[in-house]
Amino acid sequence: MSEVRTRFSPSPTGALHLGGAHTALFNWLIARHYQGTFILRIEDTDQERSQEKFVTEILEAMTWLGLDWDEGPYRQMERLPLYQDYINRLLASGAAYYCNCPPQDAKARQAAMARGEKPKYDGRCRELNLPAGPGTAVRFKTRPTGVTHWDDQIKGPIAFDNQELDDLVLQRADGIPTYNFAVVVDDITMAVTHVIRGEDHIPNTPRQLLIYEALNVTPPLFAHMPLMLGKDRAKLSKRHGALPALAYREQGFLPPSMANYLARLGWSHGDQEIFSREELIEFFTLDHVTKSPGIFDEEKLLWLNSHYLKEMPAPELARELTPFLAAQGITEPDQDYLARVVPTLSARCKTLVEMAAAARFYFLDPRPYEEKAAKKFLTLGAVPMLKEIAARLDKLPDPSEEALNRLFTDLAQTTGQKMTNLAQPVRVALTAKTASPGLYEIIHILGREEALRRIQHAIEFAAQSGA
Ligand code: GLU
DSSP states (O other): OOOOEEEEOOOSSSOOBHHHHHHHHHHHHHHHHTTOEEEEEEOOOOTTTOOHHHHHHHHHHHHHHTOOOSEEEEEGGGOHHHHHHHHHHHHHHTSEEEEOSOOOOHHHHHHHHHTTOOOOOOOTTTTTOOOOOTTOEEEEOOOOSSEEEEEETTTEEEEEEGGGOOOOEEEOTTSOBOHHHHHHHHHHHTTOOEEEEEGGGTTHHHHHHHHHHHHTOOOOEEEEEOOEEOTTSOBOOGGGTOOBHHHHHHTTOOHHHHHHHHHHTTBOSTTOOOOOHHHHHHHOOGGGBOSSOEEOOHHHHHHHHHHHHHHSOHHHHHHHHHHHHGGGTOOSOOHHHHHHHHHHHTTTOSSHHHHHHHHHHHHSOOOSOOHHHHHHHSSGGGHHHHHHHHHHHHTOSSOOHHHHHHHHHHHHHHHOOOHHHHHHHHHHHHHSSSOOSOHHHHHHHHOHHHHHHHHHHHHHHHHTTOO
16 A cells, blocks of 8 residues: 555634544544554635634644644645646636636525525536636536545445536635635645545535546545534534533543543444553554444543543653642642652542542641531540540651551550541541541651641641530
8 A cells, every 4th residue: 555644634713622633533543553644734714714823722632632743734825826726727627617706695505505405506607718807716617417426435335416516616716715625636735545534524525526537636535434422412512522622631631531532432443442542553444433423421531531540650640630730729749749649549530630639638738627527527535536646656757558557556456446436537637538548648648747737737626626
């Protein structure tokens, strides 16, 4: 096979949403699987709706997801002379013509589509041989008969009756190419071998194929990916995960969780669910992409994220968690300390946001105590025991987990108290809560001084509780 070249070609008219990230990932995986080239192309010909901030956001989202590109980002607006060159070729061969009809009113077009009609250009200027001039667009002379078909790499054979297609505008009167034309010129000149995109582009494909034919160029392979649906099989909406990809970063998801999740959406490899990046690259081909839509399932995404939080090496996880700690009032945390903290939390949290909240007590005074926890465990009756624990802890210069285990076991034996009755007040003292990572690891990480300070606070609080 010649070199595989795929492209992701977003329009910067909005942020990169999950659906776009899905398309980008599939293109990236195919390029990586075949050791080919992944191209990034910004389709910015819609000058009214394109915005630079969306370009920045799209690049940032792709970088976050680890979808590195080998070529680009190309921008269509920087390639206008190239499109002009191809327009000239089509005009010269008689496959395109000038048209001075007023541009179809977009609203009238939409209204017609809403009525279930397919608004079609009537071909008024087709045989007029109009010259170029202000206000003239260039239209494609669509072959009116026959069938245009292709063997879609995902959907199988697809055919369109040419009768259904009209003479589309290739270049508007302002000299800017339309989507269907610019895409063909780009895919030809970038030597794209696989066009992998959402199935919403299927109606564009016969138009593009006819342009390839008129240019006498063999088209690339086409693969139309099933769309992503919400849980109730409705189209993705804000309620159903149609969030910008970067919103998932804000919610505390890790890039490998997202990549793993999106890869499995509409693709499978046996019943394997968890894939390393290398495995995805090794196993991913279009043969096992499903024809039917993938259903977005946030629970599964959370499940994968829990997995990757547990898997990630501590120093790396510490780095990932750091920006999330700012919301807890913790800035520039010591990375070595944080790397000791994260393993105690990674099995208990599903997102970095949750983990940051759970990590707070390691850095800051945990008070105020949770009301229920204080009421139950920081009572007058708990004071003597807390004092005893403090006295014993004071004598442990290095409270290793083993030494702490001995301390509490001895205490349980001498006092006849149940272990939980000893541990819970201390846990509330240290964390302000009744649920936390293991007590010994917490004391070990906080260190003797800090643990003693917190137990002292709890003793004062309990002594005043009057209960
Ligand atoms: N720019 C198009 C979009 O954002 C993609 C076109 C294509 O992949 O051919 O939907």
